[in-house]
Amino acid sequence: MHEIHEECGVFGVYGHKNENVALLTYYGLYALQHRGQESCGIAISNGCEFLLHKDIGLVHEVITEKIIDSMGPGSMAIGHVRYGTTGNSSRTNAQPLLVKHLKGSMAVVHNGNIVNAFQLRRTLEMNGAIFHTTSDTEVISYVITKERIRKPEIEDAVLTAMNVLEGAYSLILMTEDKLLAVRDKHGFRPLCYGMTSDGTYIIASESCALNAVDAHFIRDIRPGEIVVFDKNGVHSIDDNCSRAEEALCIFEYIYFARPDSVIDGCSVHQARLRAGAFLAQDHPVDADIVIGVPDSGIDGAIGYANACNIPYGIGFIKNKYVGRTFISPVQKMREELLKIKLNPVSATISGKRVILVDDSVVRGTTSARIVKLLRDAGAKEVHLRVTSPPFINPCYYGTDIDSRENLIACKYSVDEIARIIGVDSLGYLKVEHLPYLADGTGRKKYCTACFTGEYKTGIGDGINKNCFEI
Numbered sequence: 001m002h003e004i005h006e007e008c009g010v011f012g013v014y015g016h017k018n019e020n021v022a023l024l025t026y027y028g029l030y031a032l033q034h035r036g037q038e039s040c041g042i043a044i045s046n047g048c049e050f051l052l053h054k055d056i057g058l059v060h061e062v063i064t065e066k067i068i069d070s071m072g073p074g075s076m077a078i079g080h081v082r083y084g085t086t087g088n089s090s091r092t093n094a095q096p097l098l099v100k101h102l103k104g105s106m107a108v109v110h111n112g113n114i115v116n117a118f119q120l121r122r123t124l125e126m127n128g129a130i131f132h133t134t135s136d137t138e139v140i141s142y143v144i145t146k147e148r149i150r151k152p153e154i155e156d157a158v159l160t161a162m163n164v165l166e167g168a169y170s171l172i173l174m175t176e177d178k179l180l181a182v183r184d185k186h187g188f189r190p191l192c193y194g195m196t197s198d199g200t201y202i203i204a205s206e207s208c209a210l211n212a213v214d215a216h217f218i219r220d221i222r223p224g225e226i227v228v229f230d231k232n233g234v235h236s237i238d239d240n241c242s243r244a245e246e247a248l249c250i251f252e253y254i255y256f257a258r259p260d261s262v263i264d265g266c267s268v269h270q271a272r273l274r275a276g277a278f279l280a281q282d283h284p285v286d287a288d289i290v291i292g293v294p295d296s297g298i299d300g301a302i303g304y305a306n307a308c309n310i311p312y313g314i315g316f317i318k319n320k321y322v323g324r325t326f327i328s329p330v331q332k333m334r335e336e337l338l339k340i341k342l343n344p345v346s347a348t349i350s351g352k353r354v355i356l357v358d359d360s361v362v363r364g365t366t367s368a369r370i371v372k373l374l375r376d377a378g379a380k381e382v383h384l385r386v387t388s389p390p391f392i393n394p395c396y397y398g399t400d401i402d403s404r405e406n407l408i409a410c411k412y413s414v415d416e417i418a419r420i421i422g423v424d425s426l427g428y429l430k431v432e433h434l435p436y437l438a439d440g441t442g443r444k445k446y447c448t449a450c451f452t453g454e455y456k457t458g459i460g461d462g463i464n465k466n467c468f469e470i
């Protein structure tokens with residue numbers, strides 16, 4: 001139901017002792033599917049070579065039983081789910097990306113966006129580099145491989161490359177004998193690792209993927225850190241830690257991440273409850289019921305309801321089976337067909353003054369349709385409460401919030417937006433509450449640029465989803 005697409009999810013396995021490392025990766029990627037539904041892929045190392053499979057589609061469509069069986073045994077693997085934020089959605093841009101070079105091969109998966117990718121690529125191309133994809137992940141691979149010519153150990157090459165790469169990157173790299181987990185200096189995107197009971201290390205974008213493969217959480221990778229998994233165990237390279245202000249994307253807590261994940265020590269579910277409670281405090285209204293837009297408005301609705309003693313109710317049933325292949329309706333059928341995806345529960349809504357909680361309003365078109373569904377189901381009043389502040393700036397760090405023209409809050413006041421989407425009142429989360437969402441202390445620093453315009457890096461020239469398309 002969302003106008004913002006997710007970004008990407010990464011997953012890695014090191015030291016697997018059982019037969020089927022591909023199957024373990026498949027389970028991990030399944031738990032990360034919410035982070036990207038355009039394409040996915042998997043690469044395993046069987047000790048002699050890398051085996052790779054990737055394609056357009058969901059995890060269960062691309063990584064079939066036949067593919068898993070054909071990959072055979074291995075001790076290391078990496079996997080990726082993608083929504084393309086730089087580069088189109090072709091199979092070529094799907095990940096993992098495999099790089100073969102004299103100084104050593106590697107496979108890479110990446111979550112985030114490199115803000116200086118455009119300039120780096122142009123410089124590399126002017127020096128003879130040839131690119132096969134239009135994604136910024138290939139730029140990362142090129143920069144690292146170039147460093148490897150002077151620095152044979154992959155971790156040394158990555159450490160130097162981190163001084164060149166600017167922007168958001170949570171990476172997992174697989175070489176012939178090592179796995180590396182790398183998080184950019186600001187820590188825009190999450191990354192953590194854990195271990196299964198048989199001693200296999202698991203690295204994942206979110207802790208929910210560790211839970212999915214029965215691994216216990218060990219810790220988050222720190223902003224700027226490289227964690228190396230090799231025959232000597234696990235060791236951390238922290239030369240680039242604390243060299244920049246931390247800036248985990250606050251929207252991970254509001255929308256991107258799964259509520260059962262814990263990111264940088266803070267529960268996503270708790271953060272959303274807190275956002276709902278802030279809204280109840282700042283935008284109270286007399287009403288009969290609080291409902292949430294599935295999925296990411298639900299926790300906020302519960303938080304709102306708990307804080308103001310108005311009952312929480314199930315306002316919508318979401319059809320779980322509407323996937324990527326759902327045929328997009330022509331404009332005039334759009335309103336009717338929204339009901340296939342999201343159907344209001346009239347027993348909850350009819351004749352009631354409804355507080356509707358959603359995670360964001362982007363263009364306003366989806367919100368307007370949802371409000372109309374509630375009116376048609378007999379809601380007497382609809383009061384929309386939004387668990388994020390208004391979007392007024394593009395995101396350059398791996399989401400597709402890319403143009404001010406498409407952001408309703410850039411063009412209209414709150415009252416005007418309320419009129420456009422047809423609600424009786426509208427209340428957004430206040431910007432000053434953002435630092436308190438995750439742990440309640442307000443001490444941690446986050447990226448809030450799409451709400452505040454305070455970018456933690458330069459924002460690069462010409463970077464957008466299709467900047468490398470010819």
Ligand code: SF4
Nearest residue numbers: 249395397447449450
């Ligand atoms: Fe997240 Fe917004 Fe920052 Fe992008 S600009 S990383 S969506 S907080």
